[in-house]
Amino acid sequence: MFRTALRNVLAHKARLLMTVLAVMLGVAFVSGTLVFTSTVSDAFRASSQKGYDNVDVAIQPRSSDSRTGAPGAAPALDQKLLDKAAHVPGAASATGSVSGFTAIADKKGQLIGNGFSTRGGNYFAGKDGKDARYPMRSGAAPEGPHEFALDAHTAAKAGYKVGDTVRISVDGPVREQKLTGVFTTDDGTVAAGGSLALFDTPTAQKLFAAPGTFSEIDVRATAGTSQTALKSAVEKVLPKDGAEATTGKKLAADQAENIAESTNGMRTALLAFAGIALFVGIFIIANTFTMLVAQRTKELALLRAVGASRRQVTRSVLLEAFLVGAVAAVTGLAAGIGIGAGLRALMSSTGATVPDGPLVVSPSTVLAALLVGIVVTVLAAWLPGRRAAKIPPVAAMSSVHAAATTKSLVVRNTVGALFAGAGVAGVLVATGMSDGKAVMGGGAVLLLIGVFVLTPLLSRPLIALAAPVLRAFGISGTLARQNAVRNPRRTAATASALMVGLTLITGLTVIAGSVQQGIDKMATASLKADxxxxxxxxxxxxxxxxxxxxxxxxxxxxxxxxxxxxxxxxxxxxxxxxxxxxxxxxxxxxxxxxxxxxxxxxxxxxxxxxxxxxxxxxxxxxxxxxxxxxxxxxxxxxxxxxxxxxxxxxxxxxxxxxxxxxxxxxxxxxxxxxxxxxxxxxxxxxxxxxxxxxxxxDKKDVTDGIAKMINLLLNMLYGLLAMAVIVAVLGVINTLAMSVFERSQEIGMLRAIGLDRRGIKRMVRLESLVISLFGGVLGIGLGVFFGWAAGELIGSSMPTYELVLPWGRMGVFLGLAALVGVLAALWPARRAARLNMLAAIKAE
Structure with missing residues (x-):
């Protein structure tokens, strides 16, 4: 049976190629996400650890007080405490630091750096007049309120050199400072494209805190003194309330944990879209194996007739799926590593703060890629394999296996109706709740499952609506409509793949447009200011x-x-x-x-x-x-x-x-x-x-700025969801190719009675177009419903929220569905038209 499974895989390479591609895309997305987040997390972790290389114990305002934001919060750390910390047993030195936002303008007046990565701090000169944290490459340390030093990376980028006058801003007004020194630093934000400006300590205190105060005091230990011992000594000189001591190792570990938490949200979002791509891929895989099994009815029945058990037949189909999944998983992992590197480069090119570091491919990423690819493929093939095992040996006498029974169709439609009804009820109930996110999410999942199950039932009436248009294409259009509804389950599986992507795209577009409209109304309604x-x-x-x-x-x-x-x-x-x-x-x-x-x-x-x-x-x-x-x-x-x-x-x-x-x-x-x-x-x-x-x-700038953020997020989501659409395209190609294969005899007969090659091509293309538009209409309809429902929740906290249906974009989405159908039909239509009619008529 192993040899039989291997022979079947090799014999159906072209048919299984689309399945391999579908699984590979999903695996590539999952592994790419894991590689990207691991790389970014490790880079930030390494950067944060470098930042604490010179810190054995840090004295900070007590975090429990600073979190409350209440009056009487922790007082700032002062010079008196700094002097005490410098003289505790085991302390080699103590450094006081303050920091805050500092914008550096280039020679054209444009901001250097990006957002919160444009920082300023103090140059804390020790006994030797130097700050070990910031070695000077050229020039001297800043002295006085009109001097400052700049990191070497920013100075080189802007073309500044020692002696230049630079325009900077800390809290609004423009300051002109003389550049006295250029220094090097291991600060990860600088390595990622940020900027760091240093002032002498009195100037930095005035700019970022208050005269004579620090935001943190860092203590270095003498040789042989542990961080724990130094922390115990420092705690003895701390004021009773308002300050606490933490070891450098603990600070580095806490920051690494915070970085992991901050990237977890991004990882979860990316993996969610990877899951969508895989979810869509499952339909294609199941569809592929269902058709492969149907095409091999005689072969499987003969195996049963010569002694193969049901378990052996099932195992044979699952073994084929395992081999396909393994190939897809390996190629997907390789592609995912490339995606991870590309995502990091993309973030850096958009100005996001990403420290330098190696590309990280952890063993867990490799294991996840292999498990996802193989397990998803095997699970998707299990039901077709189970069906194959039930083929009776007597089926070898017939070329067509029995169609689905009336009982199975009634059960399927009943289950689908129950799921869909429960889903609609859950979504509607959630719209009236103050916090109905979880209920709405559950209802949406049930509704989607219900629609999936009911899609074969829905395909006949919806596709029938296209009959008047298809009749205009003559016999090719009539045959295309009949072929689209001939096997409703196959049509449903193909259309569902496209439906998932368009449901999400449409829903997100409706929500984004409605939120933008609400913000516009809010700005107009609440602001008289120009x-x-x-x-x-x-x-x-x-x-x-x-x-x-x-x-x-x-x-x-x-x-x-x-x-x-x-x-x-x-x-x-x-x-x-x-x-x-x-x-x-x-x-x-x-x-x-x-x-x-x-x-x-x-x-x-x-x-x-x-x-x-x-x-x-x-x-x-x-x-x-x-x-x-x-x-x-x-x-x-x-x-x-x-x-x-x-x-x-x-x-x-x-x-x-x-x-x-x-x-x-x-x-x-x-x-x-x-x-x-x-x-x-x-x-x-x-x-x-x-x-x-x-x-x-002005008001328009305010709303445009928010719209820019919404559109940026939306465009990112479009890019991610495009993966699901690509997988759907492969599904349509796969379905049509197999449909052409199993209808070879029929197509040969049509050619023999006078339908030319152009008519055959038109028939296949129209069939593909109808199936794709069917999926597109379902997806857009569900997307509008989910967008409306989510808007009801948003409207409870945004009184100016107003449902906006983006007719133009929905038209584009429907056009995209049609384009998917046209493109997906190119190869199957060409293959159908090139069939040798005599060979096809004789085909078994």
Whole structure:
């Protein structure tokens, strides 16, 4: 039986090629995802470990206090503590560090680096005047508020050299600093394309923290002193509250764990799409083996007649599947390694922060690829193998095996209807729940399974709708329609592969378009401001920006938004400070109770969700403990409908600012005399020094920025889901090729009675087109339903959400389904037309 299985694989190489390709694509996606995430995780882990090479013990603010964001949080680490740490037994040295966002402009004024990887810090000179962390390649360490040093990678990229004057920005205003030194560093973010600027310690403290304070103190151990022993010694000099000591090994391990957690989400998402590709591939594999078994009815029945048992026949089919899966798994693993390397290169080319490091192919990746390829193929072939074993020897007398019984069809349709009904019910119930994600997900899975099972039943009426169009193509069109519904199960399996991909693509497109529409309405409904000014990386903005904008003749109203931790009663709450005088001119809030009024002194307005949760209403007096620990009372004057742009507890900055330790703004809203025009925007940009780190956005820019993120995510998903569509194309090709093979005698007869080669080609192409459009219509219909249902959940937290059906894109998707059908039919149609009619008529 082993020899028989091997002979069958070798005898049907062309027919099994599409199955190998389908499995290979799924395996390549899975292994590529594992290679990519392992490579990125290991690169970040190695980078983080390098960052702690010079750290044996780190003193940091107590994390439990900093997480609450409540007043009285851990105080900053000061020089006194640094001196104590440097003199504990076993300490060789102690280094104080501060860091924060620092934008570096190139010679054209454009931002160097990417987002949060553009960092600044302090050059902490030791007794020898050097900082061991940053060896100077050229020049000298920075001294004074107008000097700085730059990493060698960024300096080379921008063409800067020692002595140049460079424009930088830390919190908004442009600063011009003299470049005094270029240094080398093992910092992983710099290796990945970020930038690092260093200032002398007093300047860095003023920019990133507060004078005389540090964000971390790193202690080096003397030779022979363990990190644990040094940690015990350091803990004795720590203040009772507000600081904690951690070993360098523990910090490196914690960071490695955080990196693993952060990449797990990405890995899960990528593997989900790989699973979709494999899920679609299962239909193709099962379809392939079903048809192979059907074509070998006589052969298998003869094997039974000469003594082969049912178990041996099943084992023979599964052995074929094992061999096909093994070949696909090995080739898929090789392709996956290439995909992993390509994904990393793609991330680096888009400016994402990815440290350097080797490509990682772990044993678990190899094992997963082999298991996925082989197990999926064998499982998909199990049912056809089981059916093959049930072929009675008497079937050897007939060329056609018995069709499915009425009982089996009734059972199939009943099961499908139950699954589909339960799925629809689950999705509809979830739309009315406050948190129905899990229920909706379960309902969606049940509905998909139900539709899969019912697809053979649905194929006849839906394909019949195309009959008037197909009749226009004469006898070829009529034959194409009859062939498409001749074997509903095969047609269903082929169409289902395409349906899965289009369901997801359509659903995601509906959701993305509707969310974008909701955001547009939100910006229009809640903002009167012409512009919103913020840091390009959404880091804190200097209050000087609001002052500068407020001094311009063009500006009629301005309000910075700033957050401050507080405690109302015993519960931690964030307060949002605004310019009470101008806030009403810049926003259009929908008040459910009370009104904005004169937002000054102790008056405050609260969003409806917070008010309902706390039981507040106009007139409620709120006992508040501010950031500096001082107490006061706020009076609620109104409750408004919050949204993603404006929400929380709002009060006047004049009330809030005296209690803040450091004044920074999240953004600044601006109203101008002539509204949002190009000339006005240029005026604001010039007034802010043409700063590359500052974004001046009108309402359209705000919504376009969000749309850009949505479209970027959507395009990534389209690329990933294209894998499922490619697999579906292979499925259609596979089905048509086998259909042509088993209908060789029929096609030969058609040719003999006068149907020319062009007519044969047209018949096969139209059959492929009808099957593909059938899958496309089902997929788009399900996608719209799922998009609507998911929108009902989103709408509960976004009042401006509105269902938008992207008719244009759905037309493109349907056209894509048609294109799949046309392309998939090229080879089978050509093969059918080239059949020798006499040989085909004589074929068994």
């Amino acid at each position: 512009y919103v000014v913020s840091m390009a990386t959404h880091t804190p903005l200097s209050p000087d920006v609001a002052k500068k904008l407020g001094s311009l003749d063009e500006v009629t109203a301005v309000s910075p938004l700033r957050n401050s931790p507080s405690r109302i009663g015993t519960a931690p709450q964030y307060l949002t400070g605004v310019n009470g005088k101008d806030f009403g001119k810049l926003t259009r809030l929908d008040f459910t109770k009370g009104a904005l009024g004169d937002l000054r002194g102790g008056r405050t307005v609260v969003d409806d969700i917070t008010a309902a949760k706390q039981g507040w209403h106009p007139g409620s007096r709120l006992p508040v403990t501010f950031e500096d620990g001082k107490k006061g009372t706020l009076t609620v004057s109104g409750v408004y409908r919050g949204n993603q742009m404006i929400h929380g507890i709002l009060l006047d900055n004049a009330t809030l600012a005296p209690h803040q330790k450091q004044l920074t703004d999240l953004q600044v809203m601006v109203k101008t005399k002539h509204g949002a025009t190009d000339a006005t925007k240029d005026t604001l940009v010039k007034a802010l020094g043409k700063n590359p780190a500052i974004s001046v956005s």
